[in-house]
Amino acid sequence: MIFDRILNKDLVSWFALLCGCVRNGLANKSMQIFCDMMANDIRPDVIVMVKVLGACFELGVLELTSCLDSYVIRGGFLSNSFVGASLIDCYARCGSLGRLTEKDVVNWSSMLQVLLKKELNSST
Numbered sequence: 001m002i003f004d005r006i007l008n009k010d011l012v013s014w015f016a017l018l019c020g021c022v023r024n025g026l027a028n029k030s031m032q033i034f035c036d037m038m039a040n041d042i043r044p045d046v047i048v049m050v051k052v053l054g055a056c057f058e059l060g061v062l063e064l065t066s067c068l069d070s071y072v073i074r075g076g077f078l079s080n081s082f083v084g085a086s087l088i089d090c091y092a093r094c095g096s097l098g099r100l101t102e103k104d105v106v107n108w109s110s111m112l113q114v115l116l117k118k119e120l121n122s123s124t
């Protein structure tokens with residue numbers, strides 16, 4: 001309700017709303033907020049993209065991950081290691097790590113962490 005009363009919604013207000021939804025387990029709502037934000041000509045920054053990819057991770061939907069991956073490439077976010085690591089998490093959640101093309105030290109570390117978690121979970 002407070003968000004709706006804000007007259008000049010900027011990136012910070014959209015991000016606060018999106019974060020609140022992600023923190024409260026409302027990943028679907030977070031993705032809708034991201035779409036609404038974009039429809040209102042508010043373009044995300046790196047921090048917003050990492051949070052959106054976190055919501056995408058919670059959903060574990062490959063098609064959504066692929067769409068966000070395309071947006072990350074078009075938006076020039078792929079050079080950011082945090083965004084790259086978040087994409088790896090999303091693809092790993094979907095069981096599709098082979099789709100990744102950009103791999104640096106952070107991304108390799110993220111992939112290793114995902115694989116170790118899978119190994120530990122399967123051995124218990």
